[in-house]
Amino acid sequence: AQRVTQPEKLLSVFKGAPVELKCNYSYSGSPELFWYVQYSRQRLQLLLRHISRESIKGFTADLNKGETSFHLKKPFAQEEDSAMYYCALAHGSGNTGKLIFGQGTTLQVKP
Amino acid sequence: EAQVTQNPRYLITVTGKKLTVTCSQNMNHEYMSWYRQDPGLGLRQIYYSMNVEVTDKGDVPEGYKVSRKEKRNFPLILESPSPNQTSLYFCASSLWEGGGYNEQFFGPGTRLTVL
Numbered sequence: 001a002q003r004v005t006q007p008e009k010l011l012s013v014f015k016g017a018p019v020e021l022k023c024n025y026s027y028s029g030s031p032e033l034f035w036y037v038q039y040s041r042q043r044l045q046l047l048l049r050h051i052s053r054e055s056i057k058g059f060t061a062d063l064n065k066g067e068t069s070f071h072l073k074k075p076f077a078q079e080e081d082s083a084m085y086y087c088a089l090a091h092g093s094g095n096t097g098k099l100i101f102g103q104g105t106t107l108q109v110k111p
Numbered sequence: 112e113a114q115v116t117q118n119p120r121y122l123i124t125v126t127g128k129k130l131t132v133t134c135s136q137n138m139n140h141e142y143m144s145w146y147r148q149d150p151g152l153g154l155r156q157i158y159y160s161m162n163v164e165v166t167d168k169g170d171v172p173e174g175y176k177v178s179r180k181e182k183r184n185f186p187l188i189l190e191s192p193s194p195n196q197t198s199l200y201f202c203a204s205s206l207w208e209g210g211g212y213n214e215q216f217f218g219p220g221t222r223l224t225v226l
Contacts (some may be wrong), residue, residue: 009151032212044154044201044217086153090212097142097161098169099212101154 002027004089006102013077014110021072021105023061023087032090033070035061036101040082047085057081067094077109113138115218117202122175123224124192131142132187134202141207143185144215145177147198154201160185161207194226199223 003026013019025031035047048056050063050070061072070087087102115136116148124130134143146169153161156169160179174196176188190198199222203215 034212036215043219044203046214047178049212049214088154095166097144097159097207099156099159100146100170101146101156101213103151103153 002089002098002100003015004087004100004102006085006087008105009103010106011058012108012110015079016076019072019074019077019081019107019109021085021087021107023070023072023102025068025070025087027068029091031063032095033061033063034088034090035070035072036088037069037083038084038086044086077107079109079111082107082109113216115202115204115216117200117218119221120219121222123226125226126193127191130189130192130223132189132200132202132223134185134187134217134218135183136185136204136216137183138204138216139182140204140216142213142215143179143184143202143204145175145185146201146203147171147196148201148220150211151155151199157187192223194225197223197225 005024030091033050040043059074084104084106086104089100118133141162141206145157146154155171157175160166167208197221199221202218205215206213
């Protein structure tokens, strides 16, 4: 069965420290993976997707098919990064609209 | 302004009283989807639609119905709500070009309490 696991409910770091939010997935095919973010009092929004290989707001994520992981990283956390982060998986074939989200990780960046 | 709207934003109801949560988008998106968000469980997909008159089940469809008669609207219907459907509900929409996934735009959420 397809599954997305975010093992940390809460990740607390100090400003300027590196951040890594973990995401592991279970999927037999070729997945499409995303990170969505929800800042306080804002709507859930796309942060980045693996096929675009972009760096958004200093965040990057690399798909590691061997480890079935898509961890989100940032070298130097900022207070404005504090938010809830969701990892999501979609079928790579694009023929189905199913999207599976992880449980979410709250990132707290302390001053 | 391009956006997804949901109504109502807050709703308290009683067990068994049918209700509808509306979702509307003005971006001409083909794809629309409903999710529920519960503590510790994250977002779970209820139903989705890839175009008008095309709907399919997500991971937790039990107790819910949807319809897609127009491209812009995707209402979520609870025929007989129960307390375990107390949750925060999100609607989202996106383009569906070539069958691939595009950025989903989310609504503001509807907080439903079923007593």
